[in-house]
Amino acid sequence: MPSRTVLLAVLLMALGSCLDALPRQSVVRDVLPNGLRLIVAARPGTPLVALDLWVRAGSGHELDSHPGVAHFLEHMAFRGAGARTSSQLDMDAESLGGVLNAGTTRAGAHYHISVPAAHLAEALRLLSDVVVRPTLPEEGMERERQVILDELARMENSVDARLTDALVAQLFPNHAVGRSLLGLRQSVRVMRREDIVSFRARTYHPRNAVLAIAGATDVEGARAAAAEAFGTWAAAGESMDAMPAIPARPPELPEAAWETARGQVAAGAALALPISEPGDYDVVSLLPYLLRQRLSAGQEEAMSLRLERLPNHEVLFATVAGAPETCRAQIGAWKSALEELAGRGPDGEDLAAAATERTRDRLAVLETAEGLARLLAEEELLERQADAERKTGATQRPNGRRLQEILAESLRSGWLAATLVPRAGGPR
Amino acid sequence: MSGLVLLAAILPALLAQGHQEAVCEQFTLPNGSRVVVMEEPWNPLIAIGVVVAAGVGDEGIYGGIGAVAAHASLRGTKHLPAASVARDIARAGDSVVVGREPDCLTYTAVTTRSAFADATYALCQALMHPSLDAEAVAWARGRVVRALEREGADPLATATAAFRNAAFRSAPYGGSLYGTRESLARITAEVVDQWHQAHVTSDRTTFAICGAIDAATVREILTRQLAEFTRRSRGRFEGPKDPERLLEDLTVRRQRPIHTAIVGTGFPGPGVSHSDYPAFLVLATILGGGKASGLFQAFRDEVGIGYEVGAEYPGLLAASYLVGYLELDASKLDDGGRGAKTPQLRERVRSIFARASSVPPTDAELRRAKMYLRGSLLRRTERARDRALWAAWQVGVARAAPELDAFLKTVEQVSAQQVLEAARRYLEKGVDLLILPEARGVPSP
Numbered sequence: 001m002p003s004r005t006v007l008l009a010v011l012l013m014a015l016g017s018c019l020d021a022l023p024r025q026s027v028v029r030d031v032l033p034n035g036l037r038l039i040v041a042a043r044p045g046t047p048l049v050a051l052d053l054w055v056r057a058g059s060g061h062e063l064d065s066h067p068g069v070a071h072f073l074e075h076m077a078f079r080g081a082g083a084r085t086s087s088q089l090d091m092d093a094e095s096l097g098g099v100l101n102a103g104t105t106r107a108g109a110h111y112h113i114s115v116p117a118a119h120l121a122e123a124l125r126l127l128s129d130v131v132v133r134p135t136l137p138e139e140g141m142e143r144e145r146q147v148i149l150d151e152l153a154r155m156e157n158s159v160d161a162r163l164t165d166a167l168v169a170q171l172f173p174n175h176a177v178g179r180s181l182l183g184l185r186q187s188v189r190v191m192r193r194e195d196i197v198s199f200r201a202r203t204y205h206p207r208n209a210v211l212a213i214a215g216a217t218d219v220e221g222a223r224a225a226a227a228e229a230f231g232t233w234a235a236a237g238e239s240m241d242a243m244p245a246i247p248a249r250p251p252e253l254p255e256a257a258w259e260t261a262r263g264q265v266a267a268g269a270a271l272a273l274p275i276s277e278p279g280d281y282d283v284v285s286l287l288p289y290l291l292r293q294r295l296s297a298g299q300e301e302a303m304s305l306r307l308e309r310l311p312n313h314e315v316l317f318a319t320v321a322g323a324p325e326t327c328r329a330q331i332g333a334w335k336s337a338l339e340e341l342a343g344r345g346p347d348g349e350d351l352a353a354a355a356t357e358r359t360r361d362r363l364a365v366l367e368t369a370e371g372l373a374r375l376l377a378e379e380e381l382l383e384r385q386a387d388a389e390r391k392t393g394a395t396q397r398p399n400g401r402r403l404q405e406i407l408a409e410s411l412r413s414g415w416l417a418a419t420l421v422p423r424a425g426g427p428r
Numbered sequence: 429m430s431g432l433v434l435l436a437a438i439l440p441a442l443l444a445q446g447h448q449e450a451v452c453e454q455f456t457l458p459n460g461s462r463v464v465v466m467e468e469p470w471n472p473l474i475a476i477g478v479v480v481a482a483g484v485g486d487e488g489i490y491g492g493i494g495a496v497a498a499h500a501s502l503r504g505t506k507h508l509p510a511a512s513v514a515r516d517i518a519r520a521g522d523s524v525v526v527g528r529e530p531d532c533l534t535y536t537a538v539t540t541r542s543a544f545a546d547a548t549y550a551l552c553q554a555l556m557h558p559s560l561d562a563e564a565v566a567w568a569r570g571r572v573v574r575a576l577e578r579e580g581a582d583p584l585a586t587a588t589a590a591f592r593n594a595a596f597r598s599a600p601y602g603g604s605l606y607g608t609r610e611s612l613a614r615i616t617a618e619v620v621d622q623w624h625q626a627h628v629t630s631d632r633t634t635f636a637i638c639g640a641i642d643a644a645t646v647r648e649i650l651t652r653q654l655a656e657f658t659r660r661s662r663g664r665f666e667g668p669k670d671p672e673r674l675l676e677d678l679t680v681r682r683q684r685p686i687h688t689a690i691v692g693t694g695f696p697g698p699g700v701s702h703s704d705y706p707a708f709l710v711l712a713t714i715l716g717g718g719k720a721s722g723l724f725q726a727f728r729d730e731v732g733i734g735y736e737v738g739a740e741y742p743g744l745l746a747a748s749y750l751v752g753y754l755e756l757d758a759s760k761l762d763d764g765g766r767g768a769k770t771p772q773l774r775e776r777v778r779s780i781f782a783r784a785s786s787v788p789p790t791d792a793e794l795r796r797a798k799m800y801l802r803g804s805l806l807r808r809t810e811r812a813r814d815r816a817l818w819a820a821w822q823v824g825v826a827r828a829a830p831e832l833d834a835f836l837k838t839v840e841q842v843s844a845q846q847v848l849e850a851a852r853r854y855l856e857k858g859v860d861l862l863i864l865p866e867a868r869g870v871p872s873p
Binding site: 364 | 686
């Protein structure tokens with residue numbers, strides 16, 4: 001039987017060879033004449049084809065005067081587009097077997113649909129109408145405002161959403177990414193059509209967007225259908241990424257109010273990890289897995305860990321609920337695990353185990369056309385093409401030393417925030 | 429082979445796979461377990477779905493025991509300590525997942541051809557000889573308690589639970605899949621062991637294998653690995669014995685302090701084994717499935733009220749229900765739900781259901797609903813693990829054909845008249861639902 005070290009080396013070599021062979025076979029990138037970046041991942045094993053179009057028009061691109069405008073626009077895009085009314089859009093999409101939907105993140109807005117493969121061209125035309133030709137009717141503003149207020153109430157039910165808002169506000173107090181994705185109740189109440197039109201004019205351009213097509217299609221067919229649907233989207237503007245740079249240094253971060261908290265609470269901590277080299281995002285994506293290895297079974301079960309990508313930063317969130325002293329101990333254990341990783345770095349065995357778990361999780365996403373399209377487009381949007389290619393192979397040689405450097409730099413700079421909120425029903 | 433190599437090895441093939449029709453074969457093993465093999469030679473993955481037809485109707489006073497037993501069964505077996513089971517699972521791709529549905533326990537695993545026998549071995553041992561000791565049961569109970577807490581925190585889950593309870597009262601479907609804190613507290617290791625012996629039996633177990641493996645190989649491996657799995661249940665599984673519906677006129681439940689309210693109406697519906705099922709499924713989709721559905725259009729699109737708007741029609745074996753709902757900012761309901769707005773909303777929900785009972789759907793509505801169902805099912809079964817579980821559930825619970833196409837053809841054949849008849853049969857008497865935040869709550873009747 002080979003020694004564990006030898007076995008590990010063999011495993012890592014096997015991973016590397018798979019990755020080297022993978023992306024060039026399966027993912028094709030192109031740029032349409034108007035500047036729209038196109039990614040096609042042909043995978044005929046599925047009966048579906050998925051489209052995901054991302055625009056660099058997330059909440060992080062908003063001006064201070066209109067928080068929530070990116071999300072409001074994403075809603076309004078479905079209020080009528082091209083020659084279709086709002087209900088026709090839904091009817092047309094679902095009559096193809098698809099569901100046309102959208103989402104807003106801090107880094108962008110995305111519009112997506114997946115349909116049985118025969119309907120690719122029509123699905124592209126639908127998507128094109130919504131993104132390129134929304135009518136943004138004045139009479140739809142009030143209805144959508146009310147829907148968003150209902151969505152805000154729903155978000156306020158979520159402990160995780162409230163913690164995330166509080167933590168990003170601490171980490172990025174002077175930047176739009178530090179605000180709530182949906183905006184504030186007051187800003188939603190006063191949003192005007194012209195605010196939306198203005199934001200759209202600034203951000204929705206083909207050179208500011210990425211379209212990914214994944215699933216049962218051939219590359220040439222997908223390229224031709226995409227060119228037909230999106231070719232008329234007029235190129236405009238020069239500088240397309242309107243998001244100001246996130247400050248390189250963290251602000252002064254307050255202490256969490258552990259001593260004064262009473263009753264059941266939810267606590268969260270966040271560590272912002274500055275990204276400066278190609279491949280850093282991929283390296284950092286191992287962190288939740290490495291941390292779980294270092295937490296006890298009870299801590300691991302009680303704590304939720306996740307990453308959120310921003311331009312030039314990745315933010316690691318940890319949340320936990322319970323009595324204040326319990327939460328404090330859990331967050332303390334999380335921080336200790338981070339410090340240990342920053343001090344000693346992960347060993348090869350831990351890295352290999354973390355990479356296995358990450359591969360398993362990515363596999364569950366990549367098995368669907370929708371998951372693959374989203375991954376490719378979102379990665380490209382953040383201009384991490386090289387990383388995106390590697391992720392379609394789901395693995396990269398894990399770089400423990402680089403991870404250690406990033407972590408140490410982040411902790412040294414003080415990019416760590418912690419806070420706590422009441423467990424049920426936050427304030428209005 | 430470790431999980432690391434295992435998963436890495438399949439990924440290039442996964443992206444390069446080409447589509448062909450799966451070859452489906454069904455057979456019964458000597459011990460009575462049913463097996464479905466969907467041979468997909470192009471697929472680098474092999475997914476294993478196992479359904480054990482042991483439902484909430486089998487739980488009696490030990491509500492939640494099925495979920496506890498399923499989780500505990502992967503914490504070590506009589507032949508293998510917990511660490512060995514964990515190692516076998518890791519070898520098989522580290523992807524074994526257990527689940528609880530109203531009519532069955534589910535187990536899924538994703539692996540490759542070379543590790544297939546390891547994966548089935550771990551699963552077979554967990555089915556046949558779980559150790560179910562006090563430590564394993566305590567651990568599993570902790571997981572189930574957390575699932576119960578999550579369910580209680582979700583307003584929509586609370587709404588459907590309230591309706592289930594109003595509809596089925598003390599009958600098995602009336603409670604949570606995870607029991608109650610009280611029922612979980614009375615579950616001991618001995619009780620779990622007895623329950624497992626009585627209900628996790630060979631004749632209630634269905635395997636579905638989906639991927640690059642042929643039926644003869646599967647038959648040989650499972651026959652060998654399940655040779656000791658000979659215990660049988662006392663009778664054929666029929667779902668809960670008493671699914672009789674005891675509908676009340678109104679249910680108002682208080683919730684933990686949250687910011688949203690749910691207004692809805694619920695009706696009884698046919699179970700999946702009933703001949704009305706396909707027509708009712710199309711009806712439910714016309715009313716509340718998707719953004720072009722009647723409810724979504726009437727509320728979110730035309731009025732601009734409600735973020736989550738739709739209908740829920742779960743696939744239950746013996747009898748089911750349809751709940752139409754909208755979730756909105758609770759502050760919009762005047763006077764804590766006692767003012768005029770609530771009955772107006774409720775009346776509008778009811779009018780959408782009433783219309784379905786008076787006129788047949790248009791051709792466009794019918795076509796949209798069928799295509800929506802088709803697309804939804806294709807998405808739901810896009811991953812091999814989901815296809816396997818679907819096939820196992822179809823055969824083991826619904827006693828229907830395992831092929832997706834067979835189900836889609838049944839849906840395709842539903843006529844507008846059948847939809848109208850289904851609406852008239854089931855939508856006669858509804859139950860109004862109102863879920864309010866605690867601070868604004870009206871005391872429960």
